[in-house]
Amino acid sequence: MVELLQLPFMQRALIAGLVLGILLAYLGIFVTLRKMAFFSDGVAHAALAGAAIGLLTRFSPLVSALLFSMLLAVLIYWLEKKSSLSSDAIIGILFTSGMALGIVLISLRKGYQPELIGYLFGNILAIRSQDLALIVVLAVLIMAFIIRNRRKLTLLALDREMAYMAGINPDFYQLLLYVMLACALVLGIRVLGVILVSAILIIPVSTARLLSRSFKALVLWTTAIAESIMIGGLLLSYYLNLPSGAVIVLTGSTVFSLTFIAYSLRRHSRSQRP
Amino acid sequence: MPPILEVKDLTVRFAGGPALERVSFTIEKEEIIAVIGPNGSGKTTLLKAVLGLVPFQGEVRVFARPVRQVLSQVGYVPQRFAFDPTFPLTVEEFINLTCRTPEKLPAGGVLDEVGMAGFKGKLIGELSGGQLQRVLLAHALLHRPRILFLDEATSGIDIEGLSDFYSTIHRLNREHGVTIIMVSHEISMVYKFTDRIICLNRDLISHGETRTALTREVLKKLYGDSADLKDHDHG
Numbered sequence: 476m477v478e479l480l481q482l483p484f485m486q487r488a489l490i491a492g493l494v495l496g497i498l499l500a501y502l503g504i505f506v507t508l509r510k511m512a513f514f515s516d517g518v519a520h521a522a523l524a525g526a527a528i529g530l531l532t533r534f535s536p537l538v539s540a541l542l543f544s545m546l547l548a549v550l551i552y553w554l555e556k557k558s559s560l561s562s563d564a565i566i567g568i569l570f571t572s573g574m575a576l577g578i579v580l581i582s583l584r585k586g587y588q589p590e591l592i593g594y595l596f597g598n599i600l601a602i603r604s605q606d607l608a609l610i611v612v613l614a615v616l617i618m619a620f621i622i623r624n625r626r627k628l629t630l631l632a633l634d635r636e637m638a639y640m641a642g643i644n645p646d647f648y649q650l651l652l653y654v655m656l657a658c659a660l661v662l663g664i665r666v667l668g669v670i671l672v673s674a675i676l677i678i679p680v681s682t683a684r685l686l687s688r689s690f691k692a693l694v695l696w697t698t699a700i701a702e703s704i705m706i707g708g709l710l711l712s713y714y715l716n717l718p719s720g721a722v723i724v725l726t727g728s729t730v731f732s733l734t735f736i737a738y739s740l741r742r743h744s745r746s747q748r749p
Numbered sequence: 750m751p752p753i754l755e756v757k758d759l760t761v762r763f764a765g766g767p768a769l770e771r772v773s774f775t776i777e778k779e780e781i782i783a784v785i786g787p788n789g790s791g792k793t794t795l796l797k798a799v800l801g802l803v804p805f806q807g808e809v810r811v812f813a814r815p816v817r818q819v820l821s822q823v824g825y826v827p828q829r830f831a832f833d834p835t836f837p838l839t840v841e842e843f844i845n846l847t848c849r850t851p852e853k854l855p856a857g858g859v860l861d862e863v864g865m866a867g868f869k870g871k872l873i874g875e876l877s878g879g880q881l882q883r884v885l886l887a888h889a890l891l892h893r894p895r896i897l898f899l900d901e902a903t904s905g906i907d908i909e910g911l912s913d914f915y916s917t918i919h920r921l922n923r924e925h926g927v928t929i930i931m932v933s934h935e936i937s938m939v940y941k942f943t944d945r946i947i948c949l950n951r952d953l954i955s956h957g958e959t960r961t962a963l964t965r966e967v968l969k970k971l972y973g974d975s976a977d978l979k980d981h982d983h984g
Contacts, residue, residue, distance in 0.1 A: 508836060630846045633832060636802055637888075640825050641847045687837040688872065 479713065487607045488599045488719070492705035495663050496675060498614045500701030501621060502659055503676035504693065505652060507684075508632040514551065514653070516673045517566040518544050519660045521573025523669050526594045527580035536590065537606055540661045541613075547573065548657035552650050574669075597668030597720035599709065610662050617655050628652060629690070667720040675701060678727035685738040704730060751813035752777050753896060753928050754799065759807040761794050768794040770952045771807070780944035781922050781929045783959065785936065786971055790950045792932040793828055796898050799930075800825060811896065824894030826885045826902040828932070834874030840884050841869040847891055859887040863917060878905020886917070897921070899931035903938075911935065915942045939963070 479485055506515055525543025529536030547569060554565045581591050593601065602610075621628065627648055631638040635645050663672040683696035708723030715722065754776040761769040769791040776782060784792045798805040800823065801816045811819050844859065860866045863883040868876070876884060882902055889897060903914055915938050921927045933939050939946065939959065946962050948955040948971055955967045 508833060626846055633836075633838075633843075633846070634827075634830060636825070636827055637830075637847075639802065640800070640820060640823070642820050684835065684837060688839075689870075690838045690842045693837050 479710075484600050484602075485713070487602045487604065488709055489706065491602050491607055491610050491666060492599060492709050492723075493702055494611055494614045495659075495666055496679075496701040496705035497698050498618055498659050499663050499672070499675040500679040500697045501618065501694070502656055503680040503701075504697060505628055505632045506656065506676050507680050508629075511656070512673065512677060513563060513566055515656060515660060515676050517570030517573075518547055518551075518657045519664060519669050519672045520570050521547050521577075522657075522661050522664060523577030523594055524573045524580065525577075525661070526590075526664075527577040530590055531580055531583060536594070537609060537661070537665065540594075540664065541658055543573075544657040544661045545654050548653040549650070552653050556646075593668070594664060595668050595670055596718060597664060597666050597671060599666040599719045599723075600713075602665055606665060610665065613658060613662060617659055620651075620655065624648070667723060671720050671724045674724040674727055675704070678724070678731050679704065682727075682731045682734045685734050700727075700730065752810070753779065753812065754930070755808070755810040755813070756795075756799065757808040759795070759798055759805055759809060761791070761798050761803060761805045767951060769798065769805075769949075772949070772953050773807075774947060774953065774956045776928065776930070776945070778944075779922065779926045779928045781918065781931070781942060782945045782947060783939040783943040784930065784932045784947045784949060785934070785939060785963075786949035786954070790971070792949055793900055795947075795949060796825075796900050796930070796932060800898060821892055822895045824889030824892070824897040824927075826882070826889050826897075826899045828900040828902075828904065830881065830885060832873065836874065838873050839869065840865065840871050840873060840876070843873050843884065844888055844891060847888060859890045860884070862890060863887045864913065879907060879910045882906055882914070886914075890921070893925075894927060896928040896930070899929065899933075901932050901934065903933065903935065911938065918942065936963075936968070 480489070506512060522540045522544040525540035526536040528534070528543065529539030532539070551562075551565055551569060554560065555562050558565070581588050627638065627641075627643045630641055631643060631645055631648050631652070638645050638648070660672055660676075663675060666672070667675060679701035680693070680697045682700050683693050686696050687693040704723060704727040708726035709719055711717075711726060712719040712722035752775045756775070757773050759769055759772045760767065772791075772795065784795060786792050794803060797803045799809050799811070799816065801809075809816060811823065816823065840860065841857075857866055857869065860869060863886050865880065865883050865887060868880065868884070873881070873884070882905055886899075886902065899918070903911055906914055918929055918931070919942055922929050931943070940963060943959045945957065946955070946959045947953070948962065948967055950971055954970055955962045
């Protein structure tokens with residue numbers, strides 16, 4: 476175990492996993508409360524086009540995916556405001572179009588495309604130092620903003636009118652939440668990939684909801700579960716020699732399933748009491 | 750002294766057509782004002798337009814200023830609270846969400862005022878309809894508003910709780926000078942507890958002192974031939 480932690484790639488993977496675990500799980504609280512799971516999934520999938528642009532132009536795929544997805548988040552926000560289309564329709568169209576554009580752009584490159592697999596399924600063990608630096612800096616900035624504005628973001632996620640009445644500008648904070656979420660999702664793609672990144676947004680908070688009797692407890696449980704899933708999944712994938720992103724997600728879904736069974740049994744036994 | 754609320758030629762149009770047409774009225778004194786009218790008459794729209802929650806044409810001034818500039822002096826209890834009941838949020842945490850300095854404005858104070866002091870640690874999703882309305886009222890009272898808007902705030906409250914609720918509203922007005930503007934269907938309670946009335950059916954039907962403006966003729970105009978002062982309560 477100690478030897479394993481001395482491996483530079485494992486050190487980078489653990490730092491990235493811990494930082495992104497806490498960031499994505501905390502954002503997941505707002506995502507589930509505002510029912511934005513489809514937005515998250517959509518932006519993550521469409522980010523493939525951004526990564527493809529980076530690969531084609533030999534620019535950093537991570538940076539180009541970040542810029543592309545943030546632009547997409549602003550576009551979704553603007554269309555939701557200005558058009559009569561439903562949010563689901565807007566996200567559905569942009570999500571599939573972005574993913575299709577990504578596939579077309581990547582197919583323009585000749586030969587086997589290992590990067591495509593990396594972006595689709597993630598590869599936390601292959602994170603480079605410069606990518607890790609960018610992940611840590613952006614994650615810390617986003618976390619600092621969320622912690623500073625947690626009261627406003629929670630109130631906005633609970634009820635838009637109530638947030639307005641409390642003197643919060645709902646449009647401004649909604650746009651910021653969209654952009655930050657898009658940014659966090661792209662950072663998470665390096666770990667879990669386009670297809671699986673939403674799992675770390677949804678699974679820890681959904682598990683924590685079953686265990687929490689207050690918002691404070693929810694935040695603590697969510698972050699603790701996310702970090703445990705990240706570390707546990709990463710170590711398991713290493714020892715079992717299986718893809719890290721998929722094992723992290725499966726670790727999470729196992730934790731959720733066991734918690735849900737225990738929660739249901741407890742509720743059942745309580746309801747049986749006279 | 751400037752009027753507490755001034756509404757001039759207020760018109761609200763939605764995709765389906767007009768919801769309010771050129772409504773004008775002024776509230777000068779710290780009174781309890783009821784807004785009544787049949788379903789779809791624009792009562793909720795009137796409150797939302799006054800609060801700046803829906804776009805409108807015309808002019809609205811609260812304490813002689815645009816409402817956005819005086820939101821800290823305004824309280825609002827919505828008709829519906831679109832809240833996920835499975836979300837773990839205690840009553841105290843909910844109240845404190847609106848408060849920048851919870852240590853200076855403890856949630857217990859406002860909860861005590863609405864008879865919910867013993868519910869601080871209870872989850873919002875586990876409250877009954879009536880208890881939730883009381884918590885929403887406490888939430889609206891946290892910053893000691895000078896004007897309070899209630900949109901069918903008594904929905905979900907049983908008959909026993911209804912009288913308590915109106916007594917609380919009455920006390921807020923008489924003892925603390927809070928102007929109350931409430932949308933209500935409980936005509937007998939409106940008759941008993943409110944000072945003035947605004948009767949709406951997309952445009953202004955009648956406006957004045959409750960005892961003189963709330964006549965059988967006005968009720969018939971609003972609700973049809975079957976309407977009466979006694980039998981129109983929904984609660």
